[in-house]
Amino acid sequence: MTHSHLSHWGAFTPEVGDGDVTAVRPSPLDPDPSPLLDNLVGSLRHPLRVPAPMVREGWLRDGPGPDRRRGEDRFVAVSWDEVTERLAAELGRVHAERGPAGVFGGSYGWSSAGRFHHAQSQVHRFLATLGGYVASENTYSAGTSEVLLPHLLGAHDVLRSLTSWPVLAEHTEMMVCAGGVPAKNTAVTPGGQTVHGTTDAVRAMAARGCEFVLLGPDRRDLPVDATWLPVRPGTDAALLLALGHTLVVDGLADQAFLDGWCAGVDEAVDHLMGRDDGVAKSAKWAAPLCGIPARDIVALARRMAARRTMVTVTYSLQRAEYGEQPVWAGILLAALLGQIGLPGGGFGHGYGSIGDNGHSARGGPVPTMPRGYNEHRERIPVARIADMLLHPGAEYAYDGEVRRYPAVDLVYWCGGNPFHHHQDLARLREAWRRPSTVVVHEPYWTPAARHADIVLPATVTLERDDIGASRTDPVVTAMRAAATPHAQARDDYAIFTDLADALGVAKDYTEGRTPQEWLRHLYEGWRGESSTLPGFDAFWAAGHVRRPDPPPSVLLDDFRRDPAAHPLRTPSGRIELASARVASFGYDDCPGRATWLEPTEWHGSPRAARYPLVLLANNPAARLHSQLDFGPHSRDSKVHGREPVRVHPDDAAVRGLADGDLVRVHNDRGACLAGVVVDGDLLPGVVQMSTGAWFSPVPGVEPVLCAAGNVNVLTRDVGASRLSQGCAGSRALVEIERWAGPPPPIKAAGPPEVVGR
Numbered sequence: 001m002t003h004s005h006l007s008h009w010g011a012f013t014p015e016v017g018d019g020d021v022t023a024v025r026p027s028p029l030d031p032d033p034s035p036l037l038d039n040l041v042g043s044l045r046h047p048l049r050v051p052a053p054m055v056r057e058g059w060l061r062d063g064p065g066p067d068r069r070r071g072e073d074r075f076v077a078v079s080w081d082e083v084t085e086r087l088a089a090e091l092g093r094v095h096a097e098r099g100p101a102g103v104f105g106g107s108y109g110w111s112s113a114g115r116f117h118h119a120q121s122q123v124h125r126f127l128a129t130l131g132g133y134v135a136s137e138n139t140y141s142a143g144t145s146e147v148l149l150p151h152l153l154g155a156h157d158v159l160r161s162l163t164s165w166p167v168l169a170e171h172t173e174m175m176v177c178a179g180g181v182p183a184k185n186t187a188v189t190p191g192g193q194t195v196h197g198t199t200d201a202v203r204a205m206a207a208r209g210c211e212f213v214l215l216g217p218d219r220r221d222l223p224v225d226a227t228w229l230p231v232r233p234g235t236d237a238a239l240l241l242a243l244g245h246t247l248v249v250d251g252l253a254d255q256a257f258l259d260g261w262c263a264g265v266d267e268a269v270d271h272l273m274g275r276d277d278g279v280a281k282s283a284k285w286a287a288p289l290c291g292i293p294a295r296d297i298v299a300l301a302r303r304m305a306a307r308r309t310m311v312t313v314t315y316s317l318q319r320a321e322y323g324e325q326p327v328w329a330g331i332l333l334a335a336l337l338g339q340i341g342l343p344g345g346g347f348g349h350g351y352g353s354i355g356d357n358g359h360s361a362r363g364g365p366v367p368t369m370p371r372g373y374n375e376h377r378e379r380i381p382v383a384r385i386a387d388m389l390l391h392p393g394a395e396y397a398y399d400g401e402v403r404r405y406p407a408v409d410l411v412y413w414c415g416g417n418p419f420h421h422h423q424d425l426a427r428l429r430e431a432w433r434r435p436s437t438v439v440v441h442e443p444y445w446t447p448a449a450r451h452a453d454i455v456l457p458a459t460v461t462l463e464r465d466d467i468g469a470s471r472t473d474p475v476v477t478a479m480r481a482a483a484t485p486h487a488q489a490r491d492d493y494a495i496f497t498d499l500a501d502a503l504g505v506a507k508d509y510t511e512g513r514t515p516q517e518w519l520r521h522l523y524e525g526w527r528g529e530s531s532t533l534p535g536f537d538a539f540w541a542a543g544h545v546r547r548p549d550p551p552p553s554v555l556l557d558d559f560r561r562d563p564a565a566h567p568l569r570t571p572s573g574r575i576e577l578a579s580a581r582v583a584s585f586g587y588d589d590c591p592g593r594a595t596w597l598e599p600t601e602w603h604g605s606p607r608a609a610r611y612p613l614v615l616l617a618n619n620p621a622a623r624l625h626s627q628l629d630f631g632p633h634s635r636d637s638k639v640h641g642r643e644p645v646r647v648h649p650d651d652a653a654v655r656g657l658a659d660g661d662l663v664r665v666h667n668d669r670g671a672c673l674a675g676v677v678v679d680g681d682l683l684p685g686v687v688q689m690s691t692g693a694w695f696s697p698v699p700g701v702e703p704v705l706c707a708a709g710n711v712n713v714l715t716r717d718v719g720a721s722r723l724s725q726g727c728a729g730s731r732a733l734v735e736i737e738r739w740a741g742p743p744p745p746i747k748a749a750g751p752p753e754v755v756g757r
């Protein structure tokens, strides 16, 4: 057997002693295993495991209702029978009083690999079985592009079917990467990836002579030598427009491609030339905005036009205020180059954002637990959770619609950590006080669990059998339980089965199957009539099955070959460089063509006088999001136990800071502690701090001080625009000062106080 388990960050076999993981052996199939595997050591019996069902003391005593004590209260351990009875009664009450509109079951989050015990599928299935719930749509990952791209490219899913790495390796002569292709991010794929190949693919391209150009503030965002244009954060759209402007004025734009495959060309080009607003988007115009000399912009545009060039934009650029614009400007630039649909050229979005982006899907779906049908169709854009809780009934704009927030009374979370993923945590904490009841299933005492009324201890994947698979992975893995469940922890499926039973819908939820019967059922349903794949028993005995290799793919090649036969599902059937439909919505924060909009928070804004540093609040190298932040690999990355903040030597010098100093990173939304790492790979004026340190508010400090270094106390809680309402957590303006005096303890590093009845 090659390996016995799968995580989002790779396949492995655990070594287990005394009930816990003592070491992790990566799968021999994996040429580039992730160091994140080490975070699993000691994770099964960690003191942060939730040992028993817990009810918040105030909720138990006073009953459901809005409560400011949420997050600071003590917990009472109760039996499974009691918690099941109380929670079933509370779900019954909310359904009777408000119907499904009273229950928020969006429950965003990555949870763990494994297709049957997939927490999102389980909670959505359970709440659908009960009659429905308010859901969420889109992701924190790419929620801006998920709304924008259908307008520009139709149903062709740029987010899932990029031109594949082998094609780039053979054909691409220049790869211009806004946001890079960060090696750190390619460890991770939703559902897991047995074979990590992205960094090797990038190296192979470089070895063949492909020139990489990094547009971005952090030199580490490319794992190979590159031409570095250190663009200021938030100004990529200006730079990309100026590259396009140069192609037009130099006569290098591919008119045949624009005429034959694109719509809205005149409007887009008029905007580049300034014929609509009097401002030509020239290299000279862009230079003072983005910080790149005009001659470098012009020279780059000319080099791009002379070669087979791939333009790519990472997800991080759209996870920002006006995040539509760099994506749209990237598509415009690629269209002007005329190489969309050709091998190795054109446009890509998210190379390096997710480990398997650029790896072709292996035909057909993977085994999947059915979520059931949610009869209540109401949903909110995922990152508008705090707005919803704070402003029930309020109107908001979204993708051409006017909607109203529902009046939610019960929040149900299973498999996610909103006190990790959401922005402006002081605001979220305020919003979180409003509902009558908050329920969280969690293996660990995460900040979300601490802010709940009812905490149900869930097992982790190593405590249960499952099937591991993802879209692109060459193998489907038999995930074998390696330990018994910790203390009283139970599978989400078992918890929901008992709740469904108490509410009279167990048969609908389980369809009469045990977990083992579900695994067999899902596997055999997936295998279908195939004669080449082994049956379930043979699969389970072997530990994995291989799926056939897919052919390399080129994004939009069919459309390129014959646009009449393969029209895009846009109004024009073509690539919409300007969109009449988007324009018709009348949003000044996302007009009908690519443009540069000055962000509220960047080096050039008035706010920068008080908070002069642009913080990159991005995804962490040392863990997946907030998961296993207490694990050895994540812990090793900390400075004095706090999240590191990388600071350019010049910025450190003017503040008198040195490596290892403890600092307070702050703005008017909040503050957090961090440990300084001086790093010349950054653009001066830019600091970088990863998400995922467990929110640990110091009692009594307003608006909030996080002792552990959670960056989301600093980020702004706004939608990218009224079009997408996407998460805008990528960046924020901050100032940094040395922390004088004794550092406050990190309360989130241990469990909350648990008291007897």
Ligand SMILES: Nc1nc2c(c(=O)[nH]1)N[C@H]1C(S)=C(S)[C@@H](COP(=O)(O)OP(=O)(O)OC[C@H]3O[C@@H](n4cnc5c(=O)[nH]c(N)nc54)[C@H](O)[C@@H]3O)O[C@H]1N2
Binding pocket: 108, 109, 110, 111, 112, 117, 119, 140, 141, 142, 319, 414, 415, 416, 417, 418, 420, 421, 422, 423, 441, 442, 443, 444, 446, 458, 459, 460, 461, 492, 617, 618, 619, 624, 625, 626, 627, 691, 711, 712, 715, 729, 730
């Ligand atoms: N400022 C800023 N904020 C960001 C981002 C950013 O770049 N900047 N990135 C955003 C992005 S892209 C994302 S995707 C989000 C990620 O946000 P989340 O997906 O919410 O983060 P995770 O830490 O992965 O949370 C998953 C939780 O599920 C729990 N879990 C694991 N397995 C199970 C299980 O079997 N059952 C149950 N019940 N629970 C389980 C884990 O313990 C963990 O607490 O964060 C977003 N937030």
Ligand SMILES: Nc1nc2c(c(=O)[nH]1)N[C@H]1C(S)=C(S)[C@@H](COP(=O)(O)OP(=O)(O)OC[C@H]3O[C@@H](n4cnc5c(=O)[nH]c(N)nc54)[C@H](O)[C@@H]3O)O[C@H]1N2
Binding pocket: 140, 141, 142, 178, 179, 180, 182, 184, 185, 186, 187, 188, 215, 216, 217, 218, 221, 231, 232, 233, 234, 235, 236, 314, 315, 316, 317, 319, 352, 353, 354, 355, 616, 617, 618, 619, 620, 621, 622, 623, 624, 625, 730, 731
């Ligand atoms: N190790 C690890 N890998 C992960 C994850 C994780 O938590 N840990 N999370 C996964 C998930 S859910 C997602 S969605 C993806 C996220 O994928 P991305 O959103 O692409 O990743 P980020 O790390 O947020 O940002 C990538 C880089 O963009 C740069 N950047 C930020 N702002 C700007 C800007 O304005 N201009 C330019 N040019 N560059 C900028 C930053 O330097 C940053 O390193 O990562 C996935 N991979």
Ligand SMILES: [Mo]
Binding pocket: 140, 141, 142
């Ligand atoms: Mo994400």
